[in-house]
Amino acid sequence: MTKNSINSQRISLVIPIFNEQDNIIWHFNEINDFFESRSITYEIIYVDDGSSDNSLNIIEELQVEHPKIVHFITLSRNFGKEAATTAGLSAVTGDAAIIMDGDGQHPIGIVDDFMTLWKSGNDVVVGIRTSNKNEGAVKKYGSKLFYAILKFIGGKDVISGTTDFRLIDKKVVTEFNKLTERNRVTRNLLDWLGFKRAEVPFEAEERHAGTAGYSYRKLFKLALDGIVAHSTRPLKFIALLGSMISTISAIVGVMLAIQKYILGDPLSLSVTGSALLALFVTFLVGIVLVCQGLLALYLESVYYETQNRPLYVIRKHR
Numbered sequence: 001m002t003k004n005s006i007n008s009q010r011i012s013l014v015i016p017i018f019n020e021q022d023n024i025i026w027h028f029n030e031i032n033d034f035f036e037s038r039s040i041t042y043e044i045i046y047v048d049d050g051s052s053d054n055s056l057n058i059i060e061e062l063q064v065e066h067p068k069i070v071h072f073i074t075l076s077r078n079f080g081k082e083a084a085t086t087a088g089l090s091a092v093t094g095d096a097a098i099i100m101d102g103d104g105q106h107p108i109g110i111v112d113d114f115m116t117l118w119k120s121g122n123d124v125v126v127g128i129r130t131s132n133k134n135e136g137a138v139k140k141y142g143s144k145l146f147y148a149i150l151k152f153i154g155g156k157d158v159i160s161g162t163t164d165f166r167l168i169d170k171k172v173v174t175e176f177n178k179l180t181e182r183n184r185v186t187r188n189l190l191d192w193l194g195f196k197r198a199e200v201p202f203e204a205e206e207r208h209a210g211t212a213g214y215s216y217r218k219l220f221k222l223a224l225d226g227i228v229a230h231s232t233r234p235l236k237f238i239a240l241l242g243s244m245i246s247t248i249s250a251i252v253g254v255m256l257a258i259q260k261y262i263l264g265d266p267l268s269l270s271v272t273g274s275a276l277l278a279l280f281v282t283f284l285v286g287i288v289l290v291c292q293g294l295l296a297l298y299l300e301s302v303y304y305e306t307q308n309r310p311l312y313v314i315r316k317h318r
């Protein structure tokens, strides 16, 4: 494929928006300058994820100004970034889609690398975050910890720092749009789909304006969803843990009982029988609760899948 034939192809940007009123215009200009200076045809599909600020009005005005470039979908309420991205991907008409945050944290400059790698035959080009300027310690180490856990329980090679900022070929978009599960982390599903893949490292920018719409609570939920949707290995792991703890407590219990009642407490531990019992009961109750909690997570996941509700509800689109 030559450079010219790539330039005759159309790129669809999918940008989920949740309360980004101070970022949209600035970000649009950055994108527009980028693609115009390279004579690349493109469209932007904004997905307003139930913003409560002025975001939707700003997008609607942009759409009137640039009817060929700007399209939008607005959801009936806040469904979360994953659902919003899914809604956007379902409206893609270009030869490739680029998923991008609307707050300026994903540098448009590396789209040059995305395009080159796409041109050379890759179907998925993933942005890998090497660092995040001024990122809070909780998010930074939280995300490191999450990837470590995912790697441990999932057993698969999960690359840390993998983001939604990526280019995907039209054929990957088509396959993605066939997936129906509700409990979804877009990047994990895209990784699951496979296809020929390349990576581009980038340094995340600071958010242009506003604050992250992802609360720690949402991030924690995303991490849990990622783990539960990824593998059922925790189920086997807790079963193993449970049996280990039972074995150990049985052995320790027997040893302490022999020490006290048969050998006549030579170590002078003076452990009472009821203290021993109480200790083990609390211990085991804790384990049972952990197991139940994990089971509940899987059940919840199954529950939501079987409800088969739509992933999002569109209020208006243009």
Ligand code: UDP
Binding pocket: 015, 016, 017, 018, 019, 020, 049, 078, 079, 080, 081, 084, 100, 101, 102, 103, 105, 211, 212, 213, 214
């Ligand atoms: N976003 C969204 N719905 C939400 C939360 C966020 O569409 O419920 C959008 C947000 O407007 C931004 C992108 O998803 O374009 C990333 O969100 P954010 O910057 O809050 O997350 P972080 O950068 O902390 O991952």
Ligand code: MG
Binding pocket: 101, 103, 105, 207, 212
């Ligand atoms: Mg952000």
